[in-house]
Amino acid sequence: MAETGTYVYAVGRHLDEEVLSSLEGVGGTPVRTIGHRDLTAVVSTVDLEEFGESALRENLENLGWVEKTARRHDEVVRRAAAITTALAPFRLVTIYRSDDAARDRIEELYDDLVVALDRIDRRSEWSVKVYSQAPSKPAAPVTEGSSSGVAYLERRRAEIRGRQAATMDQQMLADQLFWDLVPGAAATRRLAPQDQRLTGRRETMSLNATFLVDDDRSTDFFQLVDELRGRYPSFDIEVNGPWPPYSFAVLEKP
Amino acid sequence: MTEPTISSRRAGMDRYGFASAAPRPEGLADILERVLDKGIIIAGDIRVNLLDIELLTVKIRLLVVSVDKAMEMGIDWWTRDPMLSGDEQELADENRKLRERIKELESDSG
Numbered sequence: 379m380a381e382t383g384t385y386v387y388a389v390g391r392h393l394d395e396e397v398l399s400s401l402e403g404v405g406g407t408p409v410r411t412i413g414h415r416d417l418t419a420v421v422s423t424v425d426l427e428e429f430g431e432s433a434l435r436e437n438l439e440n441l442g443w444v445e446k447t448a449r450r451h452d453e454v455v456r457r458a459a460a461i462t463t464a465l466a467p468f469r470l471v472t473i474y475r476s477d478d479a480a481r482d483r484i485e486e487l488y489d490d491l492v493v494a495l496d497r498i499d500r501r502s503e504w505s506v507k508v509y510s511q512a513p514s515k516p517a518a519p520v521t522e523g524s525s526s527g528v529a530y531l532e533r534r535r536a537e538i539r540g541r542q543a544a545t546m547d548q549q550m551l552a553d554q555l556f557w558d559l560v561p562g563a564a565a566t567r568r569l570a571p572q573d574q575r576l577t578g579r580r581e582t583m584s585l586n587a588t589f590l591v592d593d594d595r596s597t598d599f600f601q602l603v604d605e606l607r608g609r610y611p612s613f614d615i616e617v618n619g620p621w622p623p624y625s626f627a628v629l630e631k632p
Numbered sequence: 633m634t635e636p637t638i639s640s641r642r643a644g645m646d647r648y649g650f651a652s653a654a655p656r657p658e659g660l661a662d663i664l665e666r667v668l669d670k671g672i673i674i675a676g677d678i679r680v681n682l683l684d685i686e687l688l689t690v691k692i693r694l695l696v697v698s699v700d701k702a703m704e705m706g707i708d709w710w711t712r713d714p715m716l717s718g719d720e721q722e723l724a725d726e727n728r729k730l731r732e733r734i735k736e737l738e739s740d741s742g
């Protein structure tokens with residue numbers, strides 16, 4: 379490796395380097411840790427030929443590279459999160475010139491990182507996606523003279539209006555479901571519903587939300603979800619997790 | 633009633649699903665949504681504005697669950713997208729495919 383950088387995956391407390399050092403990082407080099415005060419940064423050394431500015435600009439346009447890197451990043455974060463109660467993941471491709479430069483940045487943000495870690499301590503993220511059955515087609519009204527152009531247009535308009543109303547109803551219902559879940563979580567965020575091409579499902583995603591749930595209250599959270607499945611039969615509710623608290627590891631001020 | 637896809641029933645060390653070697657079910661979109669948009673966002677020394685990356689800001693949101701799965705499903709339009717594959721393939725070809733796909737979808741939901 380000619381020029382190298384220090385890639386930071388996450389910062390946490392009480393991380394055991396030995397457990398992590400068997401892991402391979404994003405560039406294929408082993409994962410290490412850097413200690414700073416009571417915090418530990420999970421890092422690995424990367425080759426700037428692959429992770430330098432111009433290389434990244436190119437690599438990030440390549441889906442294969444992005445997928446490989448994102449999955450590896452996520453796996454390292456998960457492994458680290460699994461051995462501590464408080465881990466704040468960093469965004470993909472956060473890279474410093476050296477370990478010292480990374481350490482300086484952590485010192486600079488120390489107080490904010492501690493606040494972020496306190497917020498997610500002993501908590502995990504759960505993703506909740508809600509799918510609506512495609513609104514059923516309203517029965518075509520049988521009208522006299524339905525062969526005429528005017529009647530056809532009227533029928534089309536009614537159909538469209540009906541579909542729009544059904545979609546709006548589903549959206550309002552999904553919002554209501556979201557608020558019903560809120561009491562089960564310590565914090566929550568809504569993400570943009572994913573496109574059907576993304577989900578590979580025919581149903582529309584009406585809600586894409588994520589919840590920060592106390593680890594010792596996760597059973598209650600699932601119970602709440604099950605209750606809501608009964609209360610909202612027109613929805614398919616998909617729960618996925620636990621995720622390391624990506625969506626809730628945020629700094630108050632950037 | 634479906635069980636959530638959880639690994640949380642296992643406690644402690646492996647709460648993120650690492651007791652087994654089974655591949656994790658999370659789709660690429662779910663991962664990208666988190667590793668790109670969320671987490672501690674602070675400037676590194678290597679500065680790449682992710683918002684400048686077309687793939688990440690626009691296209692990724694439309695991509696299918698995972699590349700492999702998409703390929704399995706026969707969805708591979710991005711491999712022909714010069715923006716995504718780096719190859720200079722004619723957009724016309726891609727447009728034609730997309731139009732066909734739309735027609736297909738429309739007749740499906742017809």
